[in-house]
Amino acid sequence: MKYKDPGCPTISVMIGGTLVEKALLDLGASVNLLPCSVYKQLGLGELEPTSITLSLADRLVKTPRGMIEDVLVQVDNFYYPMDFVVLDTDPIVKGTNCVPIILGRPFLTTSNAIINCRNGLMQLTFGNMTLELNIFNLCNRQFNPKEEEGPEEVCIIDMLVEKHCDQKMQDELNESLGDLDEGLPKPSNLLATLPHWRKIEEILPLFNKEETQEVVKEEAPKLILKPLPTELKYAYLEENKKCPVVISSSLTTDQEECLLEVLRRCKKAIG
Structure with missing residues (x-):
């Protein structure tokens, strides 16, 4: 009401x-x-x-x-x-x-x-x-009786302010869209505004290859093997007497080769 x-x-x-x-x-x-x-x-x-x-x-x-x-x-x-x-x-x-x-x-x-x-x-x-x-x-x-029955007076200030703000925002939006309608600059024009490219100097590698190769070529230090009892001896899984293992000295040549073959296959498990 x-x-x-x-x-x-x-x-x-x-x-x-x-x-x-x-x-x-x-x-x-x-x-x-x-x-x-x-x-x-x-x-x-x-x-x-x-x-x-x-x-x-x-x-x-x-x-x-x-x-x-x-x-x-x-x-x-x-x-x-x-x-x-x-x-x-x-x-x-x-x-x-x-x-x-x-x-x-x-x-x-x-x-x-x-x-x-x-x-x-x-x-x-x-x-x-x-x-x-x-x-x-x-x-x-x-009061005039006719005026009392007539339309009421309504304050429209808020409505006018809201309408004016909406119109102003719409005008600014249309102006921005108008700038877009003109189109963006062509790529060639953009490239012309960019500074000229200069020659890029050669980038040196982070590591020196020669030094890396020298490190790879360095030989692993030789192991000093302790003397074993007469019933034991050393055998090697790789050439140049690398990866020594201790086996029984009473094995025949065939038995020794079979044992070394098995050990070579299980080398990863041995460590």
Whole structure:
């Protein structure tokens, strides 16, 4: 379910014995604001100097005329001490919809205001007492019955911003694609832009072949064989008396050859 704009929240307050019928409740205001013309009408005493500056909704920065402290603001039977900033503004014409004063966050915090925007009620607290006020019906809004039944006013700022961002991204994408449509440079043109090749010097081998061959040619150190008992003797599985093994000296020549043949086949197992 959708709800229409309930209007601007206003309340009637009494300041210095004078009734202010429409005091605007503004959660976005950090101070309580009092126009200089209204300040003179209320006769609230002398102003105190202040060094603060105000940044208005239209982005104008203004310097207040001064500040008046501890002004009693009466809401029904509740009294709240408030500080007001007095600002020079255009004179307020009676009978217009201009709001004479603005009650900002200091007032809403001091009164512990709780606003229900759906039913238009605001609850104020004073000590252990509470007060409920209708803050939307107090604002005199002139409606035409035909306008009430007509189409609602919709804020399309977000939609326009999103549309503008999408269009900008689409334009940048089309521009990038247009650059691709022109084609990439031909390979010959790319080669022309590259620096000329220079002759590569001969790369020397990592190892010296002669030194490698000398290492290979080095003979293995000769083994020093220990003397054996008479019943044992040395036999060799390879030429030049390499890979010696110990066998029995009582074997015949044929037996010795058969044994060596078997040992040569099992050389890998022997180690």
